[in-house]
Amino acid sequence: MTWRRADPAFMKLLIGFAIVIAMIVGAIWLTRVQEQASASVRHTLEVENRVRGVLSRLQDAETGQRGYLLTGRAEFLDPYDSALVHLDGDLSGLEQAIADNPRQRARVARLRHFADARLDLLRVSVVLYQNSAPNRIDVDRLRRGKALMDVARSIVAAMVAEEQQLLTVRQAMASRAASRLTIGLLAAAIALSLLGAIVLLDARARLRRALDDADELARANQCLTVEATSREAAEAQVRQMQKVEAVGQLTGGIAHDFNNMLAIIIGSLDLAKRRLAGEHARAEQCIDNALEGAQRAAQLTGRLLAFSRQQPLAPSVLDMNKLVGGMSELLRRTIGDQVRVETILAGGLWRVCADAGQLENAVLNLCVNARDAMPDGGRLTVETSNAHLDDAYAADHAEVMAGQYVLVSITDTGVGMPAEVADRAFDPFYTTKGVGKGTGLGLSQVFGFIKQSGGHVMIYSEPGVGTTVKLYLPRYYGEDRAAEIQRRESGPLPLAKGDEIILVVEDDDRVRHLSVDTLRELGYTVVQASDAVQALAVLSLQPRVDLLFTDIVMPDMNGRQLADKAREARPDLRVLYTTGYSRNAIVHNGVLDPGVNFLAKPFTVEQLALKVREALDAEGM
Numbered sequence: 001m002t003w004r005r006a007d008p009a010f011m012k013l014l015i016g017f018a019i020v021i022a023m024i025v026g027a028i029w030l031t032r033v034q035e036q037a038s039a040s041v042r043h044t045l046e047v048e049n050r051v052r053g054v055l056s057r058l059q060d061a062e063t064g065q066r067g068y069l070l071t072g073r074a075e076f077l078d079p080y081d082s083a084l085v086h087l088d089g090d091l092s093g094l095e096q097a098i099a100d101n102p103r104q105r106a107r108v109a110r111l112r113h114f115a116d117a118r119l120d121l122l123r124v125s126v127v128l129y130q131n132s133a134p135n136r137i138d139v140d141r142l143r144r145g146k147a148l149m150d151v152a153r154s155i156v157a158a159m160v161a162e163e164q165q166l167l168t169v170r171q172a173m174a175s176r177a178a179s180r181l182t183i184g185l186l187a188a189a190i191a192l193s194l195l196g197a198i199v200l201l202d203a204r205a206r207l208r209r210a211l212d213d214a215d216e217l218a219r220a221n222q223c224l225t226v227e228a229t230s231r232e233a234a235e236a237q238v239r240q241m242q243k244v245e246a247v248g249q250l251t252g253g254i255a256h257d258f259n260n261m262l263a264i265i266i267g268s269l270d271l272a273k274r275r276l277a278g279e280h281a282r283a284e285q286c287i288d289n290a291l292e293g294a295q296r297a298a299q300l301t302g303r304l305l306a307f308s309r310q311q312p313l314a315p316s317v318l319d320m321n322k323l324v325g326g327m328s329e330l331l332r333r334t335i336g337d338q339v340r341v342e343t344i345l346a347g348g349l350w351r352v353c354a355d356a357g358q359l360e361n362a363v364l365n366l367c368v369n370a371r372d373a374m375p376d377g378g379r380l381t382v383e384t385s386n387a388h389l390d391d392a393y394a395a396d397h398a399e400v401m402a403g404q405y406v407l408v409s410i411t412d413t414g415v416g417m418p419a420e421v422a423d424r425a426f427d428p429f430y431t432t433k434g435v436g437k438g439t440g441l442g443l444s445q446v447f448g449f450i451k452q453s454g455g456h457v458m459i460y461s462e463p464g465v466g467t468t469v470k471l472y473l474p475r476y477y478g479e480d481r482a483a484e485i486q487r488r489e490s491g492p493l494p495l496a497k498g499d500e501i502i503l504v505v506e507d508d509d510r511v512r513h514l515s516v517d518t519l520r521e522l523g524y525t526v527v528q529a530s531d532a533v534q535a536l537a538v539l540s541l542q543p544r545v546d547l548l549f550t551d552i553v554m555p556d557m558n559g560r561q562l563a564d565k566a567r568e569a570r571p572d573l574r575v576l577y578t579t580g581y582s583r584n585a586i587v588h589n590g591v592l593d594p595g596v597n598f599l600a601k602p603f604t605v606e607q608l609a610l611k612v613r614e615a616l617d618a619e620g621m
Helices: 008-071 075-095 104-133 139-197 199-277 281-307 320-326 328-335 358-371 391-396 419-423 442-452 508-523 532-541 561-569 605-617
Strands: 316-319 340-344 351-356 378-389 403-412 456-462 466-474 501-505 525-529 545-552 575-577 599-600
Touching: 008 104, 008 320, 075 391, 104 139, 139 328, 199 508, 199 605, 316 320, 316 358, 316 561, 320 328, 320 358, 320 378, 320 403, 328 340, 328 351, 328 358, 328 378, 340 358, 351 466, 358 378, 358 403, 358 442, 358 466, 358 501, 378 466, 378 575, 419 456, 442 456, 442 466, 501 532, 508 525, 508 545, 508 605, 525 532, 532 545, 532 561, 545 561, 545 605, 575 605, 599 605
Parallel strands: 340 378, 501 525, 501 545, 545 575, 575 599
Antiparallel strands: 316 351, 378 403, 403 466, 456 466
């Protein structure tokens, strides 16, 4: 069929389709115009929120500082400290948001100047209060502070006023665009109706079906587009938050039961080995192998807890020079003769507050990794120094607070790592070692421990040159006296003194029987209970109990609640807690409560003997 012989109705249908297509294209264009207008409105509202946020943060800082000067309570400085850390970033974000408005850019520059001046004045007031004059108020400084805040408020008011004007104009534009879009859609609908009226009945029916299908498809596509956009934005936001949280929840959930099983394995094998000493050499070798495997499983659990930042820490004030110096011999024995170990200890080193055992493990872990990176030998350097991380560094690194730190650097001359490997070095279960040579949790454990201690860790590496891992721990500002780092020399286990009596409370029968047998092997008189209610009944009948050795995670009443109730009747009762995983009974913010004696599951006979003796021999409670 040629165009000259075409049916007039068909030609009208084509013309009608052309008109409809033109209208649809116009509607799409109007939709884009409306979206742009709506985006402009949202941008204006965002700028207003940012401006008000800057003023609010500055006012909070001033209010917090005033509360601190009036009360002397350090918690009032939290808004002030937050302003020091975040105000520069807030202003930078505001500058980016109003980059297209020269007048607003000039106002932001002035606002930054007066905000910095006000923060400097607040800082001077805090320093003077802390150093020399807690009861003296400088009236002149108060007047200057008020004047600075008045100028800042006037700048904010001018910026908000201009944004309100822009908002009015942009809302009008959005309204006009919406009206035009509505008219366009109505025109398209009318055209479709007219088009259906001028065709034959059968063509009109087919066209109506096609249009109905097209409308349905458009609605479905629109719904899918909206849903996909909304879901993608929500998932992108949630993925990052859940990434580490999911691993942490999984770790915590399995740790308790897993450690109970390991406690049975390690304790039973350790006790059996002692009873078989001097006999059955082949059986003892098998026991040694099983014990080593179980201990490796326990270390794996510990690394999982460390990575998820849920291991219970017992921090104390430490001298890093003494800690690193005391590890020198251990490092040389562990690293071997092929690698030359050097320690460089800075003078005037600040103190830190951290868990000494976990910190030693972190340093040793990094040194072993360094040794593995130098198969043909090399030089390993462990260096201490004072360090300062400024606001610019903190702004570029998540979870880092600007301030003073003690730095421990571990440097090797090994094979190094390419950038893509170094970027993933702290990821859990990521390892470049061969099968069976690493779990991929060593550096993750270090990372989790340092972060849980409020510190920061960085890795620098270059292929063929070597690697440096830097551990930053916050400077301790309390009493300048470091705790002594105790290292027990090998020797006989401490045993019971006289007829000391221990009450063992554990809901897992096998773990309880193992603990009872071990303590009796060490010479103690032992009574036992399977839960807190039974334990309280035993305490009411037993005239004397020297130590309560209780699990924490138990049904109905946990170990902490049991100890509190027991001490109501027996204030002098010594308590030793144990568990494989505990979130908040005796651990808060990742740190053991003060005065708490704690033994993590699984434990060996030696660990149990030492901890029980320590709890019984401690002065006071």
